[in-house]
Amino acid sequence: MASPMSMASPCYSTDDDLSSKGTPNLVFKEPEYPVVIVDQKYCSNCAMQLMFEKNHGVEEKFKISDDDGNIVFRANKKKNGYRVMVDESGQPVISFTTKHISMHRRRQAYKGDHNEHHRLFTVKKTRGPKSLRYDVYMASNMTESTFNYRVYDNFKNGTSIIFAQDKTTVLAQLHTHVTRQKTVKPQDKFSVSLSPNVDKAFVSALLIIREEVRKSRYKGYES
Numbered sequence: 001m002a003s004p005m006s007m008a009s010p011c012y013s014t015d016d017d018l019s020s021k022g023t024p025n026l027v028f029k030e031p032e033y034p035v036v037i038v039d040q041k042y043c044s045n046c047a048m049q050l051m052f053e054k055n056h057g058v059e060e061k062f063k064i065s066d067d068d069g070n071i072v073f074r075a076n077k078k079k080n081g082y083r084v085m086v087d088e089s090g091q092p093v094i095s096f097t098t099k100h101i102s103m104h105r106r107r108q109a110y111k112g113d114h115n116e117h118h119r120l121f122t123v124k125k126t127r128g129p130k131s132l133r134y135d136v137y138m139a140s141n142m143t144e145s146t147f148n149y150r151v152y153d154n155f156k157n158g159t160s161i162i163f164a165q166d167k168t169t170v171l172a173q174l175h176t177h178v179t180r181q182k183t184v185k186p187q188d189k190f191s192v193s194l195s196p197n198v199d200k201a202f203v204s205a206l207l208i209i210r211e212e213v214r215k216s217r218y219k220g221y222e223s
Contacts, residue, residue, distance in 0.1 A: 028170050029169055030195040030196060031195055042200045043198060044196065046196055050066060050200060051065045071088055072200065073085050073086065073093065085208065092113045096109040096209060107122065107212070107213075122139075123136055123209050131152060132153040134210055136151070148165055149162060149163070149206075159173070159174075160174040162203060170195060172195065175192065
């Protein structure tokens with residue numbers, strides 16, 4: 001399986017560049033160290049691909065499968081403002097708020113069941129002239145002066161990637177076309193390529209949060 005680094009270079013657009021000279025010529029790379037957010041067991045030393053599928057009108061709202069078609073994660077309908085993602089055996093892996101708790105559409109994620117109060121990270125949506133950004137702040141990042149990870153939807157070239165704070169270390173690249181048009185309904189199925197040694201549970205949770213925000217944006221709830 002090809003890694004995200006072998007795909008087309010997922011450049012970020014000029015609204016993230018402090019200069020006015022256009023998009024910098026960056027060299028993208030795989031993580032130098034394992035990216036473990038939920039658990040080490042969800043990391044693979046090889047690049048891999050996940051298939052993300054959304055269902056409508058059923059209890060099981062999200063289903064994520066591996067290269068061989070095996071279901072690795074599921075997420076059911078939200079209850080009491082939370083959605084829980086479980087593994088293939090039905091054990092809670094990560095849970096997160098689905099309510100908009102601030103003007104930036106912040107979502108908080110917890111390890112396992114949210115009742116355990118083990119917060120892992122917060123996701124905050126921001127908007128640029130040519131992008132939508134879902135900034136991830138780890139629980140240890142108290143000041144939130146800069147993000148730890150970012151899901152970046154680039155309207156200029158239609159790409160969507162997940163990268164680290166340095167903006168050159170790519171965790172994953174989505175194989176879907178993104179657009180600024182609110183009238184374009186989000187896709188119900190797409191794949192994502194993960195770099196080696198990246199926590200697939202973390203990436204899967206970020207994709208579900210992203211889809212929740214995009215769904216509300218499509219319905220006209222987003223600012």
